[in-house]
Amino acid sequence: MDELLEQFLIEGPEQVQHAGEALLALEGRPDDAALVDQAFRAIHTLKGSVGLFDLPAMGQVLHVAEDLLGAWRDGRRALSRGAVDALIAATGQTERWLGVLAATGGGLPADADAVAADLVSRLNRALDGDAPPSAPIQATDIDTAWIEALFRDRDLAPARHPRVTALRYVPDAGCYFRGDDPVAFARAVPDLLALRITRRDVAAPVAADAYDPYACDLVVELLSAAAPEVVKGPFRFVPDQIQLLSWSPPPSPSAPVPPPALAEGPRSLRVEASRIDALAQLVDELVVAKNALSDLAGQMADGLAPQAAAQILGDRQAALDRLVARLHRTVMGIRLVPILPLLRRFPRVVRETATALGKEVDLAVDGQDVQVDKAIVEGLFEPLTHLLRNAVDHGIEPAAERAAAGKPARALISLVARREGDHVVIDVADDGRGMDPVRIRRAAAARGLLPDRMLDALADDQVLDLVFRPGFSTAEAVTDLSGRGVGMDAVRAAVGRLGGSVGISSASGQGTTVRLVLPLNLVLTKVMIVTVAGERYGIPMDGIVETARVDPDRVFPIRAGRAFVLRDTAVPLLSLAALLGLPEEARADGGPCRAVVARMGGELVAVEVGAFVGRRDVVLRPLTGLLSAMPGVLGTTLLGDGHVLMILDVPGLIAAAPSDTAPVGQGAP
Template structure:
């Protein structure tokens, strides 16, 4: 993608998001002048940026939207909520155009027709908005326009208009005559022709297909030139220059504070993180060297190495924290998209809704923040479709007529806790159990043993649904297992809690950083494996007699909880002999505790977890690999996947 277009895509997303937030705020407070002016400024800025490219449909629609907001700004009238819908629809369409530009560099098919309809929705008297646009700064002009203006720099004309007309290949079948249109441009100073593609061989030449691009300079005013092409705005880009172009951009004056923010390509940050990971592996290796020096009797050497290791640890730690900080962004970047989603769902379902968001300033790794939206989308859709009652039912239950969804974020240690709560009807455990039994997801004997938390956890089973019909909002019952799959990919967990009649809360626990994982090394039958420390609640020594058979498995009672037991040796194909006392790692995942029996617990350290590759990608229960200080590669296990 062209560098200028890539920059435009980034800025366009920020501006459409700002405009949408302002409009949604106006819906709640119709008299909020500050928000109205902010939305106007965002659309005005975006329209100016669009003018740098051959994106006439986008520009015309934005011009119409800007006019609609501008009238309210200028006459001081209250912007009623009924006028918001077409503006929000325009913003959604602009978002789709920006996405298409990012993917293919072009607008979606049918952009011109869509632009005409959208422009009419906010300006019924005009199919397209072709009012004069502010002159484009010469330093920001497209290269072709700068070349044309440079050719006529000595013409003595104070104001010039450059145009680039790319007729549709099928223009002749639409009744267009490109040569006649160009001849109609008033006061032409210069014109030139080029081809869109190389001319084909004579045998493949199609005389009814246009392959021309027209470029020209005129000293007519912009409105006169635009009038010639008013029926084909998507095929022409017109820019005006006021005054001579400066030789270069002005430099900042002495003493002025320059911006301290720069945009950095994500791949460059990832490269820095990879180097940090290699440094951490090298740092861990120094511990092995110190131990070897001590064993071999080199006390002085061991002390020297230990001193060097401390300095190395300190510097690597500082570099690690600085590199992690680069990737940290506020979770508000994702949460700010939710009000638009809730408003859309409210319109689809007819259920009045409101959303409250807190903790937007909480930071996490950018990959985590970006990856959360799909999970939040499913959770909110399910909350509205299955949880929030109809308005009449809410009134009978003594609840406010508007359903309420709250989303809160906070940091707890090295983790991000995200809660999504609704004040709907809640979840009936009996209904969940009945649905699970009818679909054959569990046996009746197993159902009788489930705790309330485990019953709610059934909702995450693939294909589970209590819905009696498929809806556009929540789909075909795949929402909740999709949530867990998404959260697992982000190295997190999700759990549900509910109170019938009062609402449901989904709690997501995720790491704040992806770069490093704290692991503990365990020995099993002479082999070593890594276990993420974040999932380990405690270690316990349990008498073998306390571990009893339960159906096809084993379990023991610990702190008044029945905990199922998994013997890691059996899982990895290296069963160990039972001892009089077992060493058990108690792992907690999604409100379900599991006891993992191992032979010995070894060192603990932070490391970069490399994703499984090759054959390991298809082996269940492997979260990744890491390199120990002595160079050995160790598989890091995923206890939840092992228990599945």
């Protein structure tokens, strides 16, 4: 990938973001000339940059979008909802194309020309005053049952094909004598998605001696991803024998408009020059520290006394520790990026989803001056997208239901990020109907997640935590894209891989809040090293409330498990060996039970270990490949002696454990 394209792929998404923000704001402030100028400048800059590369489809879309914004700016056209929709669709598609370019380093996808033709047509209609097109005819003008059946029979996904061109060709009976070949016409259609050829009257049987091979009685029906003008090309000599439609699958709550993909590359980072200078200075000091160790090695070879050598080595190790700590802080400062640009991507996602569901929703975003590790920003897009879709789809009520409850018809979702100590807290809150603990209990009982007596004993806040169980849903129709509870286990797993945690709170009729708590960085992690069944494991210090040594006489049985009292609070006691499927260690008679106390779902839970080894700053490496989905493991690190240490996710281990090993209130019988 050449340097010019790399620079474009860095600046391009920023310009798309500026344009999208201005267009969304224009809906609320249609007379704000500054917003029109902002959108125009961003589109104009994008168009100029695209002209440097061989990207004609993207250039055509941006050229017409610029013309439309210019007409607004000059007062030749008034703002309309259709025009805003067309421009937002154009910016969203541009962002998707940028993602493809970043991933492949090559050209646009094969369907780029067809997609561009459709977008250009929409933009031109808005530029012409939203006049209805002369061709193709609208789907509402004729029966479209055959299109829906063909779309469904070929298992086409609305998310991948939000708009198709449908053509129905009924050839004249004497077409063969004019040299027309209906099958050849159909085969010449580009980007063909579905093709069906049937007889004109399939209900009327034809006797063998009555069949006329010279008379055409075929009906050709097809769907294509190409633009209508392109599909019509092979049939240009038989325009009176075709029906041509631009058709979109009906919107469904289970299939909202997909958000633009997050571009993955190039993996670059803008860094202030002063930070690079500080890093270079630290490298110089590290070189001096390394030379000091070489000098000490020489002195020891010349007969330096062991006691003096140990003293000097201790001093130089302390100096090296200070340098490494400074280096860590400096690298962290380089990797920290603002989270606000990520959060500003979501108003368009919420708008598209709400439009598909027939709802009106505003998204308020706040994360000013909050900076986090670049890897965390990259890993948050998917879980936040899922949470926002859930909020729009299942959290926000229909307008009639909101009116009956005395709420404004236009709902509000807030996406707020703030820093608390060494963590960043992100709240996704809606003002919808809230979550019903009774309904969740009923759904959990129907799926056999917990026995009825356990469900009845759970507090309401503990019941809400059940939505994070794999496969749990209260929705009548389970989908992959939304449904509060469907995929919430994937949200918790994704946040867990980033070293964070997820909690949920809700009030009936007032709304729901999902809270994500994440570390500011992912490079160095403080862990407590413990042993169990002769093996060493690491537990992140961020997830440990405290450690405890509990005398055996303080441990008492409760139901099928164990517990002890910690400062007037009963704390369930689990075995780490049992959670990991390892044999239990025999503890010496009278010896104390060593436990790590963690917090899960707002409650304290203790996990018994064999011994505490110590604390370490480690470089956490997430699992990849087939192991990436393993529950209860955050990653691995390499110890100084060459051994690999597994870093455990204690809440994840407990959530994935069978009910007979789960703590009271988390699934124990």
